[in-house]
Amino acid sequence: MAEISIKDVCKSYGRTQILHGVDLNFRAGEFVVILGPSGCGKSTLLRMIAGLEEITGGEISIDGVVVNELEPRDRGCSMVFQNYALYPHMNVAANIGYALKVAGVPRAERTRRIVETARIVGLEELLDRKPAELSGGQRQRVAMGRAIIREPKVFLFDEPLSNLDAKLRVQMRVEIRRLHKRLSATSVFVTHDQVEAMTLADKLIVMNKGNVEQVGTPLEIYQRPRTRFVGSFIGSPAMNFFDSTVAPGGDFVLLDGIRLAIDPALGGDNAGSAVSAGIRPEHCRLVAAGTASSVPATVDFVEELGSGRIVHVEIDGRDFAVAMDEGQLVEAGTTVGLQLPAAHIHLFSLQTGLRLDDVPAVKRTIKTTVAA
Amino acid sequence: MNKRAVFKSWWLPILFAFPQLLLILFFFYWPATSVLTWAFSLEPAFGGVGERLFVGWDNFRDVFADTEYWQSVSLSLFFAFSATALSMFVAFVLAICVDRQLKGSGLFRFFYIWPYAIAAPAVGLAFRFIFAPESGLIAVVNTWSPDLWNPAKFGSHAMVLVIICFAWKWIGYNFIFMTAGLQSIPRSLIEASSMDGSGPVRRALDLQIPLLAPTLFFLLVLNLTESFVGPDTYGIVDLTTEGGPNKATNVMVYRIVSEAFRGLNYSGAAAQSLILIALIMVFTFIQFRYVERRVHYK
Numbered sequence: 001m002a003e004i005s006i007k008d009v010c011k012s013y014g015r016t017q018i019l020h021g022v023d024l025n026f027r028a029g030e031f032v033v034i035l036g037p038s039g040c041g042k043s044t045l046l047r048m049i050a051g052l053e054e055i056t057g058g059e060i061s062i063d064g065v066v067v068n069e070l071e072p073r074d075r076g077c078s079m080v081f082q083n084y085a086l087y088p089h090m091n092v093a094a095n096i097g098y099a100l101k102v103a104g105v106p107r108a109e110r111t112r113r114i115v116e117t118a119r120i121v122g123l124e125e126l127l128d129r130k131p132a133e134l135s136g137g138q139r140q141r142v143a144m145g146r147a148i149i150r151e152p153k154v155f156l157f158d159e160p161l162s163n164l165d166a167k168l169r170v171q172m173r174v175e176i177r178r179l180h181k182r183l184s185a186t187s188v189f190v191t192h193d194q195v196e197a198m199t200l201a202d203k204l205i206v207m208n209k210g211n212v213e214q215v216g217t218p219l220e221i222y223q224r225p226r227t228r229f230v231g232s233f234i235g236s237p238a239m240n241f242f243d244s245t246v247a248p249g250g251d252f253v254l255l256d257g258i259r260l261a262i263d264p265a266l267g268g269d270n271a272g273s274a275v276s277a278g279i280r281p282e283h284c285r286l287v288a289a290g291t292a293s294s295v296p297a298t299v300d301f302v303e304e305l306g307s308g309r310i311v312h313v314e315i316d317g318r319d320f321a322v323a324m325d326e327g328q329l330v331e332a333g334t335t336v337g338l339q340l341p342a343a344h345i346h347l348f349s350l351q352t353g354l355r356l357d358d359v360p361a362v363k364r365t366i367k368t369t370v371a372a
Numbered sequence: 373m374n375k376r377a378v379f380k381s382w383w384l385p386i387l388f389a390f391p392q393l394l395l396i397l398f399f400f401y402w403p404a405t406s407v408l409t410w411a412f413s414l415e416p417a418f419g420g421v422g423e424r425l426f427v428g429w430d431n432f433r434d435v436f437a438d439t440e441y442w443q444s445v446s447l448s449l450f451f452a453f454s455a456t457a458l459s460m461f462v463a464f465v466l467a468i469c470v471d472r473q474l475k476g477s478g479l480f481r482f483f484y485i486w487p488y489a490i491a492a493p494a495v496g497l498a499f500r501f502i503f504a505p506e507s508g509l510i511a512v513v514n515t516w517s518p519d520l521w522n523p524a525k526f527g528s529h530a531m532v533l534v535i536i537c538f539a540w541k542w543i544g545y546n547f548i549f550m551t552a553g554l555q556s557i558p559r560s561l562i563e564a565s566s567m568d569g570s571g572p573v574r575r576a577l578d579l580q581i582p583l584l585a586p587t588l589f590f591l592l593v594l595n596l597t598e599s600f601v602g603p604d605t606y607g608i609v610d611l612t613t614e615g616g617p618n619k620a621t622n623v624m625v626y627r628i629v630s631e632a633f634r635g636l637n638y639s640g641a642a643a644q645s646l647i648l649i650a651l652i653m654v655f656t657f658i659q660f661r662y663v664e665r666r667v668h669y670k
Binding site: 050051052071072073077078079081082083085086087088089098099102103146150 | 558560561563564565566567568569570571574578579582583
């Protein structure tokens with residue numbers, strides 16, 4: 001268990017800057033997930049913690065020790081790679097035990113710990129196999145075994161599940177969470193999959209273009225996205241957006257000429273400003289056409305999910321996704337009314353992308369977002 | 373799917389193959405049959421087919437009875453193994469350094485490949501000057517203590533000289549293959565091993581050598597064969613030591629050529645050639661039979 005502190009960390013390759021001053025603190029034993037689209041710098045940040053990338057500026061410390069100049073082996077981290085990075089010429093036992101062999105642990109002790117680790121990750125039967133003879137899930141287990149046998153202070157996961165098929169991914173996700181509970185080392189998990197991020201994280205960090213957009217619990221981030229980007233990135237199907245202007249009174253926005261009430265606390269100080277309004281598909285409601293305070297919409301098509309359906313409606317040439325329960329049925333081509341409850345409308349500044357009613361809790365985020 | 377161009381006529385393919393066939397005929401089959409006939413007959417030194425005498429295995433008996441020949445065989449073996457070991461070891465170290473992208477590795481990669489493009493006699497000539505005991509770059513060591521380095525006087529020095537020459541030339545060749553091989557090892561494997569705590573040397577031994585084994589095996593066979601019988605060996609020995617001093621560098625290839633064309637003992641040289649070919653076959657067989665088994669092909 002160790003806490004990790006990242007202070008104003010930058011990374012550039014030549015003149016291209018990848019990370020623009022990242023400030024983060026991970027508490028000991030926390031399961032931290034870094035989420036972001038590809039190229040946002042999340043893997044680079046992870047590799048900098050691991051010691052596989054040099055730190056251009058700033059400071060990373062693990063357990064109070066600045067590790068900027070330390071070799072990977074001296075940082076007390078272990079890592080699970082995206083492609084597993086198993087040693088192809090060694091069998092499972094040798095792969096798992098390699099770190100101990102390098103550390104000069106006596107053979108008897110080594111064998112004991114390999115067997116114990118293999119039991120934890122469920123590989124007892126396969127210790128003599130070579131990686132080429134294993135399935136994707138089994139390779140993933142070997143990679144995890146190799147990481148946990150060192151009893152590290154910090155676990156780093158670099159998109160470890162993205163090479164697995166969907167079913168296995170869910171299963172491994174549960175196992176990783178269980179493993180974390182059992183070992184309680186600080187874990188940092190990088191992914192571009194928001195479901196993975198939401199389900200695994202104690203603390204979720206959303207990154208975009210080399211900046212941290214938001215830090216919080218998954219629920220906080222889902223309920224109060226700090227930026228338009230976070231709103232659009234978290235949640236599936238994605239949040240619906242439309243551009244509008246806050247009315248002079250600060251109490252409504254217009255969509256296709258219809259007044260949509262908003263929380264006055266939201267709009268109050270921002271009367272007249274151009275906004276991007278967002279609402280999640282699960283918060284939209286479809287009602288009969290002509291119902292009061294509903295926007296007339298045409299049903300474009302319906303995506304069937306079994307447990308429910310996603311209805312795509314069109315308003316003024318713009319697509320809105322609406323999540324509906326199993327019971328409700330809608331025909332494509334019909335005209336309906338779309339209701340957007342005020343409590344669920346998020347307003348983001350059109351210029352900065354920042355949430356309008358946000359209290360700037362983390363100064364850095366705002367500064368960098370504006371700069372970007 | 374089997375894509376083949378089938379020639380309709382018989383003369384066109386023959387025409388295409390003709391230049392190559394001609395070359396093979398003149399430079400391979402003709403010499404090979406000559407060697408075969410010479411090896412089993414007493415070839416007159418100044419030509420004249422009529423006087424050729426078939427002598428069966430007598431030439432071989434003569435060769436085997438000659439202690440100088442056996443000395444040459446052991447010299448060749450020593451030379452081949454030392455030169456191969458030296459050139460492969462140095463090439464491997466250089467390739468690892470370039471693979472780690474140490475500072476300036478791009479430039480050095482370029483320089484390391486150059487020596488292979490130089491003809492062996494030219495290498496020999498250059499090294500002869502560099503290592504000349506009285507006036508070469510190395511001559512300074514003789515001011516510390518006389519005869520610290522004198523390949524013209526001491527057989528062991530001469531042997532060291534030819535080994536260095538051969539290794540220097542072949543480092544470039546080995547380097548190319550090793551660099552290519554190292555670069556095909558996924559970077560994440562190297563990273564994983566450094567997370568597991570291994571330093572550069574440990575990584576090379578545990579990871580890079582085993583994964584490079586097919587390449588190393590190929591280079592081993594090639595280097596041993598080349599140093600044992602290759603034209604480079606002849607060229608280097610000829611230009612640096614001429615087999616001397618006191619036949620201390622009289623390796624098999626050099627001995628064959630000098631016996632045949634200076635000593636005019638065609639029959640003896642032909643017999644030695646055949647023995648050399650047989651030795652190479654045995655060598656290669658051993659390597660494939662026993663060494664390749666331990667090679668891990670991905």
